[in-house]
Amino acid sequence: MSDVARLAGVSPMTVSRVVNGDARVREATREKVEKVIRETGYVPDPAARILARAGGGRIGLLYANPSNAYLAEVLSGALEGARSVGLLLLIEPSRAGAPDEEREAVQRLAAGGAQGVIVPPPLGESDATLDAIAKSGMKAVVLAAPVDRDGLISLRVDDQGAAHEMTRHLLDLGHRLIGFVEGRQDQSASADRRMGAQAAVDAVEGAALLVEAGDFTYRSGFEAGRRLLARPQRPTAVFASNDDMAA
Numbered sequence: 001m002s003d004v005a006r007l008a009g010v011s012p013m014t015v016s017r018v019v020n021g022d023a024r025v026r027e028a029t030r031e032k033v034e035k036v037i038r039e040t041g042y043v044p045d046p047a048a049r050i051l052a053r054a055g056g057g058r059i060g061l062l063y064a065n066p067s068n069a070y071l072a073e074v075l076s077g078a079l080e081g082a083r084s085v086g087l088l089l090l091i092e093p094s095r096a097g098a099p100d101e102e103r104e105a106v107q108r109l110a111a112g113g114a115q116g117v118i119v120p121p122p123l124g125e126s127d128a129t130l131d132a133i134a135k136s137g138m139k140a141v142v143l144a145a146p147v148d149r150d151g152l153i154s155l156r157v158d159d160q161g162a163a164h165e166m167t168r169h170l171l172d173l174g175h176r177l178i179g180f181v182e183g184r185q186d187q188s189a190s191a192d193r194r195m196g197a198q199a200a201v202d203a204v205e206g207a208a209l210l211v212e213a214g215d216f217t218y219r220s221g222f223e224a225g226r227r228l229l230a231r232p233q234r235p236t237a238v239f240a241s242n243d244d245m246a247a
Contacts, residue, residue: 060109163196179235221245
């Protein structure tokens with residue numbers, strides 16, 4: 001911005017006003033600055049602009065999810081949402097089931113100036129993570145988990161209803177032996193999906209749900225698939241609790 005100001009013969013503040021569409025800049029001055037911007041190829045750095053706001057405009061994202069597909073979707077959405085409103089997204093790895101590491105990840109976000117944090121599963125059902133967030137004073141949105149704490153917002157789908165509809169579809173196609181690959185035991189969504197599938201099967205005479213354990217990883221789905229195929233009565237359809245296990 002200083003280079004553009006020097007070449008245009010104006011102050012850096014004037015360049016800033018032109019870039020931000022400030023109406024207080026005279027048309028002749030605006031045209032001169034815009035000409036230099038085009039010639040130099042200057043592009044404002046959104047991250048630098050955010051950092052210049054005295055540490056404001058930052059939100060954090062914790063991740064400790066074994067599903068690469070799920071994490072990629074969450075990360076893409078968070079980046080798009082943050083960019084659309086001019087926020088800087090801080091990303092921190094954590095490790096579910098390791099309370100000290102969970103607390104340290106939250107502390108790193110708070111130290112980095114994050115004012116809020118997005119918490120994907122399974123961390124949204126971890127007392128260590130949620131307690132650390134409450135202590136930090138950050139606001140939080142928890143994904144795919146119920147919350148009963150003040151100051152937390154939960155964003156989730158109806159896992160039980162969705163699983164019921166999906167299993168009902170398989171039953172309507174004529175399947176009666178349905179394999180079900182369950183997710184991690186420390187996530188409420190796993191139990192909700194199993195209950196929905198089981199309720200649909202229980203409503204149809206002669207139908208059965210053949211349950212195998214998984215943990216939302218590709219490998220666990222592979223092993224569950226082998227166990228289902230090794231059963232004396234193989235299922236004619238399989239419902240896996242997430243995309244990685246389904247693959």
